[in-house]
Amino acid sequence: MCSHVPGTLPTSQRAQRHQRARRSGLVLVKNPHLDLMEEDVLYHLDLGTKTHNLPAMFGDIKFVCVGGSPNRMRAFAQFMQRELGLAAAGEDVADICAGSDRYAMYRAGPVLSISHGMGIPSISIMLHELIKLLHHAKCRDVTIIRIGTSGGLGIEAGSVVITDMAVDSSFQPRFEQVVLDDVVVRSTELDKDLAEELLACSRDIPDFPTLIGHTMCTYDFYEGQGRLDGALCSFSSEKKLEYLRRAYEAGVRNIEMESTAFAALCGLCGLKGESYLKPKCALGDLSACCTN
Ligand SMILES: O=P(O)(O)O[C@@H]1C[C@H](O)[C@@H](CO)O1
Numbered sequence: 001m002c003s004h005v006p007g008t009l010p011t012s013q014r015a016q017r018h019q020r021a022r023r024s025g026l027v028l029v030k031n032p033h034l035d036l037m038e039e040d041v042l043y044h045l046d047l048g049t050k051t052h053n054l055p056a057m058f059g060d061i062k063f064v065c066v067g068g069s070p071n072r073m074r075a076f077a078q079f080m081q082r083e084l085g086l087a088a089a090g091e092d093v094a095d096i097c098a099g100s101d102r103y104a105m106y107r108a109g110p111v112l113s114i115s116h117g118m119g120i121p122s123i124s125i126m127l128h129e130l131i132k133l134l135h136h137a138k139c140r141d142v143t144i145i146r147i148g149t150s151g152g153l154g155i156e157a158g159s160v161v162i163t164d165m166a167v168d169s170s171f172q173p174r175f176e177q178v179v180l181d182d183v184v185v186r187s188t189e190l191d192k193d194l195a196e197e198l199l200a201c202s203r204d205i206p207d208f209p210t211l212i213g214h215t216m217c218t219y220d221f222y223e224g225q226g227r228l229d230g231a232l233c234s235f236s237s238e239k240k241l242e243y244l245r246r247a248y249e250a251g252v253r254n255i256e257m258e259s260t261a262f263a264a265l266c267g268l269c270g271l272k273g274e275s276y277l278k279p280k281c282a283l284g285d286l287s288a289c290c291t292n
């Protein structure tokens, strides 16, 4: 393990700095190399510390909502603008990352709305750069919510799942990140108070079935989620149902492709995080084992 990068603060002083930052609500970066860099280029966001005044542009951001598709995140920013009384219906929002063509970013008052593409590698690149952006901008007390789609497991059609814990395909609350040639295991707990707060909000909306449950994160949409209709499939439909039943019994209520990386990165960097996911399909008929 690398402990002290020459030219930077010793590990103990860095730990104290992190504790102070966490207490003050600042967003943490845990990379001593950043202190040595003259400029930080947030390459995939088309932003940087020398080219943009990040504190002026983003210092007042309090909420970040992320989701896979650029159009969805644009529509969400427009919705937030109307909800916050910041713009008339139909008024457009500008893509802050228009120069990059990788991700799209919009703001509506204190809310930032960003697309992350599909899967862990894509959300992970976006989150590294977003977290550095919030850090450079000196944002405080930021809440981040992933709003996306998922496959529902044994739940009422049309329900929204608020994730209490992201689990991997063995139903374990962990995210395994390959770092050089090591596998580093990171925790995937999300903010339980935020989950309860979101659940309470959903109860104020009529006909809006919402529940809290575990979300399973896979590396693949097809074989990884037990689908029988990919270009490859090496298991029977019985085997698929047996796996999904075990997932249900372990507390999994929906499946998607980003939650473990999202929970691990946000948790380590001091962001209060939650994921709020609407299943767009049921992944198997689990009626034999489902109680709700
Ligand atoms: O945020 P979205 O709805 O794009 O997330 C889910 C998980 C995968 O990225 C994708 C698969 O269709 O949808």
Ligand SMILES: O=c1cc[nH]c(=O)[nH]1
Binding pocket: 149, 150, 151, 152, 221, 225, 255, 256, 257, 280, 281, 283
């Ligand atoms: O079934 C689904 C739906 C959306 N996203 C997924 O990863 N799986």
